[in-house]
Amino acid sequence: MALEVWTARLGTRDPDWLDVTRAQKTNETGGGHLGIGLSFAPSLALLKHYLKIRHEDPELARELTDEQWAAYSQSYLIEMRESYIRRRQTWLKLLERPRVVLCCFCTHPVQCHRYIFGGQILPKLGADYRGELA
DSSP: OOOEEEEEETTOOOTTEEEOSOOTTTOSIIIIITTTGGGGSOOHHHHHHHHHHHHHOGGGTTOOOHHHHHHHHHHHHHHHHHHHHHTHHHHHHHHTSSEEEEEESOSSSSSSHHHIIIIIIHHHTTOEEEEEOO
């Protein structure tokens, strides 16, 4: 049976939540991280670069332009290809689960790595993306 994938903001009360951020508070084995979530988080360099862009340009209103989002997405996809090669067992551990809710801090569900990961990458590996939880 294929992995059922949902996405949501951190704080969801869903029992299958998985923190896919670099946050120190939740990235512990027992804190929703399950010992695997960091493998799917963007690198600190990528994250810091785009957070800086968001905070420096008040016109963005916390969203990237289409061009900036495309560049971010491409960089994240490259990082995930490398993660898949280096951390294959972690990916298999995730794909063996029946259900997961990928969680991040971002307020915009489509301009977030959780959407790229859950809605674009995992379906190519046989998972079934169901959408964003309310």
